[in-house]
Amino acid sequence: MVAVETRELRYFVAVAEELNFGRAAQRLGMAQPPLSRAIAQLERRLDATLLERTSRGVTLTGAGAVLLDEARAALDAVVAAERRTRRAAEVADGRPAVVLASKAGASTELIAKLLDAYASEPNSVSVDMLLCGPGEQGRLLRTGRADVALLHRPFDSLSGLDHETLSTEGQVVLLPAGHPLAGRPQVRTSDVTDLPGLPQPRWPRADGGYPDGPGPKVRDHAQLQQLVSLGRASVIAPESARTNLGHDLTAIPVVDAPQVTTVIAWPPHSRSVAVADLVRTAARL
Amino acid sequence: MVAVETRELRYFVAVAEELNFGRAAQRLGMAQPPLSRAIAQLERRLDATLLERTSRGVTLTGAGAVLLDEARAALDAVVAAERRTRRAAEVADGRPAVVLASKAGASTELIAKLLDAYASEPNSVSVDMLLCGPGEQGRLLRTGRADVALLHRPFDSLSGLDHETLSTEGQVVLLPAGHPLAGRPQVRTSDVTDLPGLPQPRWPRADGGYPDGPGPKVRDHAQLQQLVSLGRASVIAPESARTNLGHDLTAIPVVDAPQVTTVIAWPPHSRSVAVADLVRTAARL
DNA sequence: GGAGGCGATACCCAAGAGGTATCGCCGCCG
DNA sequence: CGGCGGCGATACCTCTTGGGTATCGCCTCC
Incomplete structure (x- = not known):
């Protein structure tokens, strides 16, 4: 009984993500039958049913879901090994x-x-x-x-990373200078989430789609900056983000927004x- | 150019640890020539010189050292994937x-x-x-x-793990009840490190050897417990360790020893x- | 200068990864 | 109800490639 190879893990991840052997094979640049065989062999090797096959497609079993997670992590580690070694070799070449x-x-x-x-x-x-x-x-x-x-709690996950915290700051809401709330010394989250005419912009989710809602869709910070500068959107951001944006904006502390720490x-x-x-x-x- | 396989990483780790192709091949249950070829192929695939070969043996290059670390981590992740999947399948069987x-x-x-x-x-x-x-x-x-x-800071490394801290406690030194220091309300580390007749025991290092010093060699807690109970060694330990040992011992707080936190x-x-x-x-x- | 240890090379064989053709199963729709 | 189409599994073949044996070339140490 030989050990698991990364090839098998890549195959499994492809199938588990596509939930369709044909498409997975296509994505992997190979034919469907050897892929079916490879997965079957992996299941035998692990004594585990990873996929429930019906004639209508494929679903993950519990063990399959576990393997999907673990295989992704393992494959990440393997490509990291590859990349870091390549870079270390460049270092030897003097860069x-x-x-x-x-x-x-x-x-x-x-x-x-x-x-x-x-x-x-x-x-x-x-x-x-x-x-x-x-x-x-x-x-x-x-x-x-x-x-x-550099990442920012509580937005980014530190899971599995070593870290050192650098700074902590409060959050502010950025509003056009003339806005009715602009004179307030501070606001609460609830004061600014549903401002008429100043909706919160929507960011793309991991799958590329956008959540429902009234706000404008933004894809990057340039778009966001433009929207805010134009007075078409408001945004809650760490204090330090203020310096990146135009000067015709007012920043008002949001007292109940979580502190942001940069690590x-x-x-x-x-x-x-x-x-x-x-x-x-x-x-x- | 295909991606790196775990087999190649296992081979490399074996060679990098043995620093000798013959012994590594033996450890892997294979002949030396295919191993040499596999490593050469890995080096070509990564465009990196991993090992410096002399006729007298092998040494790691910088890139090789990086790959050794990374490959170990990656292989750990792969075996974890394997094991966790196996266990998840057992779960499906009702255990x-x-x-x-x-x-x-x-x-x-x-x-x-x-x-x-x-x-x-x-x-x-x-x-x-x-x-x-x-x-x-x-x-x-x-x-x-x-x-x-469950692990214990600062002794165990939390590197790469998520955690939650459970408790914090000071450390005490355990001494025979009749010892001259037994009456003290507290001591400092320096008071107890070189006690005549009560040396600190030595634990094995990662490589299995023992550091130099006068203390008795111990391999596990049973031995330690016995030595301390017999009055042949003193030991600095978290307060809670006291309950595990005999009652003819006195525990005295060591004020300058680091706090131990259980996570x-x-x-x-x-x-x-x-x-x-x-x-x-x-x-x- | 010869012996021995070590890694690389040359050459061979067989395991196994991958391709093509086809089957069996099951929804779906006419 | 029967044929069509999508899907995964099987059968069978090919050829890549991983692994074995024999041997070489090099260096080090007697």
């Missing part, structure tokens, strides 16, 4: 660098200070910035595309000295 | 259970309270205890042999409701 992931549109001020401070450290290497969508930093770290990331995170077993230096520098800011 | 790992010899009182409280929860499943050596809990979680673990930890992407219930129960104790 050492760290990749720092951060949500696009996040506090440029903090990042600039960090990069500055780190660059003046002894033995510092060049830092490549990798800007990503909200919540993607974790995956970038797990798959080895990034070495360190620097890295994959658990990182041994890179560059990452350690960067983290140490960040913690001292 | 649901959670495996709780804990250092052998750790506070039985806390564990008993936890198991009791959890058993009386609705929907609780049976809990299998897995006792292990100090510091092994993390690996058990990562490789899927355990679902939750319950689980692998990052755990979706098991049983684990969640157990954690919630533990947090309420």
